[in-house]
Amino acid sequence: MKQLLRFDSIRKKVIFLDLIVVFPLFILFCILMSYIFEDGNYKLNYSKLDLLEEKCSNIANRNTEIIKISVGMYLDPEINRLISKKNRLTGYEYISAQDSIQSKMLELTELFPDRQYQVMLLCKNDMNFYQSSLNLTQDAVTMDVLEEESWYQEAMEKDDSIYFLPKYRSPVLQKLFQEDKLFAVQKLRNLNSGRDVGIMIVAISQDIWGNVILGEEDSDENTIVIDQYRKIIFSSDPRMYGYEVEDNSYYNQIANYTKGFFLGNVMNQYSHIRFASIDGLGWKLISYEPYRHGWTSFYVILFLVLGTAMFLVLIVIVFYNCGFISRRMEKLNRNILEVTNGDLKTRIQDDYEIEFHEICHNFNYMLDHIEKLMKQLEIEEEEKHALEIQALQAQINPHFFYNTLVTIRFMIQMEEYDEADRALLAFSKLLRKSFVNSQKIIPIKEELAMAEDYLELMKLRYRDKFQWKILAAEDVVELGILKNVIQPLVENSISHGFNMKDGMGHIVICAYRIKENVVIEVEDDGVGVDLEKINNSIHNQQTVKARDQLNGIGLSNIQMRILRNFGNQYGLSVEVNSSGGVTFRMKIPVINMEGANS
Template identity: 60%
Template sequence: MRKPHSIKKTVLFFDFLIVVPLFILFSILTIAAFRNSNYEWNRSKLASVEERCSNIADRNTEIIKITNMLYLDSEINHILSEKQQLTGYEATQAQGKIQGKMRELTELFPERQYQIMILCSNGNSYFQNSLEFTGDRPTFEKIVEESWYSEMGQGNDTIYFLPQYRSPLLQNNFQEDTLFAVRNIRNLNSGRKIGTMIVAVSHNIWGDDTIETGENAENTIVMDQYRKIIYASDKILYGNAIEDNSYYKKITENEKGFFLGHVKGQNCHIRFSSIEQTGWKLISYEPYQSSWSFYVGLILGLGAAMFLVLTFIVLYNCSFIAGRMKQLNKNIVEVSEGNLKAKILENYEAEFQDIYRNFNTMLDKIQELMQQLEKEQEEKHTLEIQALQAQINPHFFYNTLVTIRFMIQMEEYQEADKAILSFSKLLRKAFANQQRLISIKEEIDMTEEYLTLMSLRYKDKFQWKTIIDYETGELGILKNLIQPLVENSISHGFNMKTEKGHIWIRAYSREQKVVVEVEDDGVGVDLERIKKCIESREIPKVKEQFSGIGISNIQMRIKRNFGEEYGLHAFLNENGGVTFKMEIPVLHLGGEET
């Protein structure tokens, strides 16, 4: 017969067979996780860049709206179309009207800083009141002499976005990183060119991000269609041209992306995205974070050290435990052969004493508990599953959503809004609190949200009223005990009723008990069937329940949790309907029961 391996040799074998490959796998996964986190980090940063690009494009759209409204104003166009320079009273009137229109347009977007200039070919110039010039005021004759003006296109009246560095005249008057939107103005009738409109945009178009400092700071630049930097968080780069290299090709040939590259002699994460309507690119770069490799090495080193320590501990413990197991084995053999009455009588160290003491106790109780625990767990599991299924009633969800859809189709938007609000509150209250006990006030609040939904669904077929003492409302109750009773009144009490029905919900304390009553004035109620369900101790099937969790389910939950002296009763009331009376103990949510 082959001699079996010792525990020490077996553990050592599996240590190398399993632990070593797992350690290698752990190392690979650690490196992959760091690389993936690096990729996800760059992707989240790129999303931020795209959002900034979208904001810039939105602001450009606002500028286009301003120029369109000013360009198409017939009264303003008539003033600008004068062939001779206006003087005296006419000039003052023209200034007032045009500046008023400029102020009106810029006030449409009060959070932006837009300032408008109109330079006419007849020598007139109109400036917004808020403009303050540090140099000579620009004129039409001076603007057309600049090189960029011919690039704008004499026959093209669309917006031309002009960076500050390309216009020496405008640069002298605007010291901030201002962008200019330039557009030719023509007579609306003849098409004759009568001037140029310039909208000066403050540097906040690039965003209000706080620029970090230090060697790991994230920097941002905006490159125009001429490869020039028209904005840079690092002021030294402003106005410079981006070199024609592989990085430039990646940026110009793609709409967005990120990659690793060199910027100013440093390895950097480079992220970029396009700005619509302009041909510009917003580029973000940040020094490459290489510290992660240090942490990878640290983790791998700690893993190797833990592996060696674990091997030593396992080998030592195996030798010690093997001796004790030989002494315990003779007692355990009897149990393994089916003798559940066997006792371990040997006295060992304190740690092993707990083993045989608990083992002996287990043998005494295992047979008794097996049958009892199996039965109780099966019943409790079935009951709780049904309660959970009833809370998440697909039919109720479907009917509610169909009702809301019908309200929207009928343009009953206020009712639909009210239904959605009540539905969302009901779901939040039903699922957010996973505690077994909640306050009576919370239970009634959740029931009222359900009543609001049902009232909207059945077009005010019933009314309800709740009466609850303040002290009683703070006491505890099992979750979802009241709503099924209300649901029964709606579903069965009002089906055959032609006039409006009524539901009364009352909660009060009496003789060291809490009493909750749900009363209705419905018709056609089968009281005998209700009483039969209440008195039944069988777990009801879902298809046999009246509605919701079910009346018999409520009774079983009360009896199981609080005892036989509490429970649910039903009787006919003087209004012809049914009254449910529920009695539970006084439960303080702090944990005490009185």
């Protein structure tokens, strides 16, 4: 026996120490970690359940907003009088009623600017009123059509309370609204007699679900809402939207209790499932996320501590394994050399021994941090780019306003009141179009209209010294263009082309499409300009002096805006035309207005 206990090699000593020290400690560690993890899971689920209940409360608060809109419309005496008419209004009476109701709709929905609500009134007298933002015709949807749908009688049994209707239950509303919606329906009565006069429908944007329910959740956690018919009417995972939940043990747990959490399979994945009830609706708000084993992080930390505690016991093994450690260090060094050669995608794998884990973790964290900083620099550069574009758009030349107002004052002094009135009208239209619309991309027809207002103003100022013509192809007028890029070219033709010209001047503005490009041309028959100076201003992007700026935005400004928004293959060019004047040619890409300013 004594001979058997002799350790004539370090290998035997290591095996023995592993058996009598390390292995029992590891078993104890597994037991402790299992307990800690389960306790942590319970506390995590409990805290997230509280968060889920808070979201249910937020939905209730949102319903309060809808109630305020509904009550505000329902209890308004004038609105109630109009919708209670037994006969359908026509002519001026209908227009007046439409204006009053539209004004009230706008007033109520603007009380909640962060929400998206749109109101419809459907009356038994065949009068229908839709919020103007819906762009619906008068008979887009009527009472008699909705009365045939299955949900209608349920809504009418609610008396004066609101009935919440998911879009899938109404085929008529499905066709009317393309995006996912939730509708709040309320029966309308005459305030005096109590007679039913129609229904009010508040269309609630799908974005509200995202704002109220999703919040700032982790990407691994998904959320769904199940209505009283077991239908999924909202899901952060698009694959689950519209499904009917099966009648199984999981659903029974959710249906029979107001709140709770348990473990179950969702989409073939073992998950934490939490649920809470939405008061007043009979709906359930459910969140789920994959079941996590919390072994890795605790395992690393514990074994780092154990490695330190066992250092004195295993000091002989350290010397014995110095060659092994050296080889591991060489491998680690090769990883580091890959990074020093510029490969920031390199990561040290976690197949090293425990002593190296912290080094690997910190090294990988450093690389992650470097990549994050680089991405942040890219974002800041993009923001700087956007700010530069905004600064270019904000260059306003006060001399144009001053000169225009002086011209109008001179007309008034000369008792040319008609001309002064026309000038003021053109000037006000130009200012309104320039400042009211904050979008950087506008339809070409609006940009041409601004140029025409400017031409009308300059025609009065220069005493009919020039004429103009605008030729725009039908397939380009609805396309997009940067704001305030045509008017400066027109002003250049007037100020530099006609000031020294004795006879009548002419300006022709053309807009046409060539494949995937739009070309805008401004042509004049003036005395010409210094092409070298203009080309330097365009292509070298020189800063234009205040006295040379065209309507507050110079040629270099226009060129820089086009380049920054669309790229180097677009921009301005200038040439002398056959009449001796100048032709400016602007090339931009085809821009469809839908989503152009998002």
